[in-house]
Amino acid sequence: MARDDRDVGVLGSLVGYHLRRASGAFAVDFAGAMDGTGMRQVLFAILSIVESRPGINQGAVGQMLNIKRPNMVALINELIERRYLERIVAPEDKRAFALTLTSTGRAIIKKTAKRIQEHEARMLGRLTECERQKLIDLLARIYLPHD
Amino acid sequence: MARDDRDVGVLGSLVGYHLRRASGAFAVDFAGAMDGTGMRQVLFAILSIVESRPGINQGAVGQMLNIKRPNMVALINELIERRYLERIVAPEDKRAFALTLTSTGRAIIKKTAKRIQEHEARMLGRLTECERQKLIDLLARIYLPHD
């Protein structure tokens, strides 16, 4: 039973509510961890995908992250302006841009990844490693299409 | 191991990323479930708390939901204009408003709560009841202050 001063009514039985709160808490702590770097959750996500899939185009990145194409434009421009990404016209499709990390981009990933690991450890301090794994498994089964 | 066409790099090992995606998926499906009602996650959350704690003031609601006081103003106004909430000057503190549900407010909760349960069942179709409980437990341990 919830402590009386935390009782939120029927809300407390809804997974969607707790997801929203936990996700918000992560976002706030993430922003704090990135203080002074200009890094944001969505920018790190894009960089991570390009690192893993060099030459990918921005539409494909957006699809993987569920970001609409018009909203990708400013995000990619921002990463280009910061010299984290390079874009060249894709040889096999002149409509698309092939994205790759610059050395500056690799450096910012390395720098921020360390802080992000600390941030994760801070947020998950009351979970065992087993629970952490189970949490990722449960979350992925919520939002990923089934196999 | 992630299917190759879903590989997002280091991102995939971060709880914060999966939380963000799962929370986003819930938000989208919630909005669809509320189609035509004008209900939103944050409005339902406020109504649920007022239902559970009649006479509460808006600052206290905001604290429970982690909503800044300036941002509460428009939300409460919206709920008042829709006749879901009433506010009276709190007898014991003339600065504050005591919030209570109207009969219309109780009706919209009843109507939407049914659809929200269906929405939750849809989103959690691949989790057992045990996993659903465990998920709430893990999420609450992430964002709630420890006892």
Add this chain to the structure above:
DNA sequence: TATTGTTATACTCTATAACTATA
């Protein structure tokens, strides 16, 4: 015709500073 990236636009959510009225 369909797709990639783009522009323009609008709405929601979130955050801070400064005000008012009460305490």
Add this chain to the structure above:
DNA sequence: TATAGTTATAGAGTATAACAATA
């Protein structure tokens, strides 16, 4: 002086429609 609510405002995030260049 501190607190409850308010106003004004600005930055993110997110959504749709329409366009140019290319497929």
